[in-house]
Amino acid sequence: MEAFFQENRDSYIKQVATFQPSQNQAKDAGGELREEDTVIAARVRPLLPNEVNDGEVIGISVRPEARYADVHELRRKINGQPRLNFPAPQVYGPDQTSEDVYQDLVAPLLPWAWGGGISTLFAYGQTGSGKTYSVSELERLAAVELMNGDLEGNRDVYICAFELLGKEALDLLNDRRKIVVMEDAFGESQLVGAVEEKPSTAEELISHIERSMSFRKTAPTIKNDSSSRSHAVCRIRITNKDVIDAPDGLFFLVDLAGSEVDRDIKEHSRDRMMETRDINVSLSTLKDCIRGRAMWNMTSGVATNKRAMNVHVPFRSSVLTKVLKHVFDVKGNRYCKTAVLACVKPNAADAGPSKNTLRYAELLRVSFPKTTPALYNVNIPSTWSHNALTEWIERNSGSPPISSSILAPTENGTQLCKLPKGEFVSRCLKTPNVSPEHARAFYDKLWRLHIDSRTAKSTAPSEGSSAIASEDEESVKLTVPFQERLQPGMIVRVRLQLRTEFCQYAMILCPEGAFEKDPVRREEMMGKKRFVCAQIVGAVMADAYDLAMEVKKVIAVADMEAEAFMEWDPPTRYWFMTI
Numbered sequence: 083m084e085a086f087f088q089e090n091r092d093s094y095i096k097q098v099a100t101f102q103p104s105q106n107q108a109k110d111a112g113g114e115l116r117e118e119d120t121v122i123a124a125r126v127r128p129l130l131p132n133e134v135n136d137g138e139v140i141g142i143s144v145r146p147e148a149r150y151a152d153v154h155e156l157r158r159k160i161n162g163q164p165r166l167n168f169p170a171p172q173v174y175g176p177d178q179t180s181e182d183v184y185q186d187l188v189a190p191l192l193p194w195a196w197g198g199g200i201s202t203l204f205a206y207g208q209t210g211s212g213k214t215y216s217v218s219e220l221e222r223l224a225a226v227e228l229m230n231g232d233l234e235g236n237r238d239v240y241i242c243a244f245e246l247l248g249k250e251a252l253d254l255l256n257d258r259r260k261i262v263v264m265e266d267a268f269g270e271s272q273l274v275g276a277v278e279e280k281p282s283t284a285e286e287l288i289s290h291i292e293r294s295m296s297f298r299k300t301a302p303t304i305k306n307d308s309s310s311r312s313h314a315v316c317r318i319r320i321t322n323k324d325v326i327d328a329p330d331g332l333f334f335l336v337d338l339a340g341s342e343v344d345r346d347i348k349e350h351s352r353d354r355m356m357e358t359r360d361i362n363v364s365l366s367t368l369k370d371c372i373r374g375r376a377m378w379n380m381t382s383g384v385a386t387n388k389r390a391m392n393v394h395v396p397f398r399s400s401v402l403t404k405v406l407k408h409v410f411d412v413k414g415n416r417y418c419k420t421a422v423l424a425c426v427k428p429n430a431a432d433a434g435p436s437k438n439t440l441r442y443a444e445l446l447r448v449s450f451p452k453t454t455p456a457l458y459n460v461n462i463p464s465t466w467s468h469n470a471l472t473e474w475i476e477r478n479s480g481s482p483p484i485s486s487s488i489l490a491p492t493e494n495g496t497q498l499c500k501l502p503k504g505e506f507v508s509r510c511l512k513t514p515n516v517s518p519e520h521a522r523a524f525y526d527k528l529w530r531l532h533i534d535s536r537t538a539k540s541t542a543p544s545e546g547s548s549a550i551a552s553e554d555e556e557s558v559k560l561t562v563p564f565q566e567r568l569q570p571g572m573i574v575r576v577r578l579q580l581r582t583e584f585c586q587y588a589m590i591l592c593p594e595g596a597f598e599k600d601p602v603r604r605e606e607m608m609g610k611k612r613f614v615c616a617q618i619v620g621a622v623m624a625d626a627y628d629l630a631m632e633v634k635k636v637i638a639v640a641d642m643e644a645e646a647f648m649e650w651d652p653p654t655r656y657w658f659m660t661i
């Protein structure tokens with residue numbers, strides 16, 4: 083190939099320089115960069131000075147405005163014709179800086195993690211393509227933004243960094259000591275023995291990042307190319323001090339092992355072959371997980387959720403994806419934002435591996451045919467437009483009403499349901515006089531409605547019927563005083579001393595006398611308008627209630643103050659107040 087390339091070198095250079103894309107290829111191929119939860123981009127690094135000195139030739143041209151990378155592969159029969167065009171939401175060429183990449187790719191991930199969500203950046207590509215260079219620059223920029231930026235709120239930031247080499251996980255902030263990756267009793271991935279630092283300034287955070295990188299490069303026990311054989315993971319954990327029960331935000335920056343499949347063919351050492359096999363398995367599993375997760379993100383927000391139900395994310399198939407369980411486990415119900423940066427060498431000699439890198443990146447892209455938006459249904463938040471959502475917030479957020487313009491300034495129903503709990507509650511708290519309990523209860527209310535709408539059988543109205551009919555019926559019901567609507571299962575607020583404590587809530591079980599055998603006496607008892615009720619007591623969890631069926635009391639309607647709305651939460655087996 084070398085001789086073949088030398089023979090055709092001049093013709094190749096000429097053809098690449100005069101290459102004109104076809105009309106189709108010249109069109110803008112990208113999608114909306116910021117709207118998607120998973121963004122795939124490519125970065126082609128410059129030819130390095132030593133490569134120029136060695137007479138290497140550029141074989142990939144980038145058209146950022148058309149969002150294409152053209153790979154010019156010299157082949158025996160097709161003389162230097164472009165072989166592959168890579169459409170991506172964004173393609174960065176040698177002239178573009180890490181700041182450019184940061185602004186498009188990483189800047190949107192930070193507020194998401196800051197608000198309690200999960201964000202991940204992966205750098206993929208062959209050895210020497212610029213993965214470590216890009217990730218380290220992006221990490222530095224992110225560190226400055228996190229510690230000195232304009233992100234609002236009271237947060238603590240923690241960092242840990244580790245390397246996955248074969249089946250081992252090594253702590254990059256602790257002399258490459260082994261750490262154990264295991265799932266705890268709650269199904270969370272834990273890094274047992276990993277050191278987590280708590281920087282208080284951007285400089286400290288950067289120095290931890292640099293320290294972890296230096297371990298990767300200079301550890302004496304490992305071979306020179308270890309960085310291309312291991313995945314390096316930097317995990318930034320962000321705790322929300324304003325909303326203490328909100329899940330921590332997580333930001334993973336992952337510098338993946340080099341992607342070339344056949345590098346160990348020459349060496350034939352068993353260990354190396356196994357290592358390569360592990361890397362290939364992990365990169366292939368990663369592809370399935372990123373695609374699966376993107377598909378879940380896309381489909382779980384829509385009314386017909388069959389596709390979301392069928393999505394399989396095989397994160398247990400490799401150590402890398404097991405470590406990143408938070409990112410991929412759809413049972414966690416937390417939405418993730420992911421960016422993948424496919425790093426590419428510009429060299430003509432590497433056109434083959436570069437083509438594979440771009441193909442891999444292309445495989446990560448998930449697109450669904452555009453469908454007509456689902457019909458508005460008051461019970462399905464994913465069908466709510468921004469206006470419908472605004473109205474719903476105003477009518478359902480209790481007293482004082484939560485400001486819809488602060489909670490959801492631009493969002494529609496699907497987007498608000500995806501918002502991490504910490505961010506949702508923090509936004510609610512910006513409305514004066516809204517308490518954290520109020521904000522949390524409102525979050526739970528929306529989230530439960532969303533989950534119910536996803537798990538319920540299709541509740542979409544049949545053709546011709548009004549989508550808001552059920553709401554209308556409920557509204558009519560609510561105009562009748564609650565005393566005239568009393569029925570078993572209804573929860574009421576009472577002004578009685580029920581057990582030892584002053585308990586305010588009880589569930590109606592049946593009218594007093596309902597089981598009386600003597601009809602005359604039954605008639606008399608039922609005429610008294612008294613009901614057998616079960617007491618509802620505070621549970622151990624905040625804002626949760628338990629139904630104490632064993633503590634029954636007969637309560638007169640006159641002692642009932644109002645109807646109360648509580649919702650049964652199957653996972654916790656408690657009742658929660660509906661606002």
Ligand SMILES: Nc1ncnc2c1ncn2[C@@H]1O[C@H](COP(=O)(O)OP(=O)(O)OP(=O)(O)O)[C@@H](O)[C@H]1O
Nearest residue numbers: 127128208209210211212213214215216309310340
């Ligand atoms: N955008 C860029 N601008 C200038 N130099 C770059 C750029 N990207 C990478 N380089 C240089 O290219 C070389 C290889 O980059 P880097 O080490 O990041 O590759 P890598 O893909 O991480 O390789 P490995 O898999 O072996 O770790 C380095 O010398 C780096 O400084």
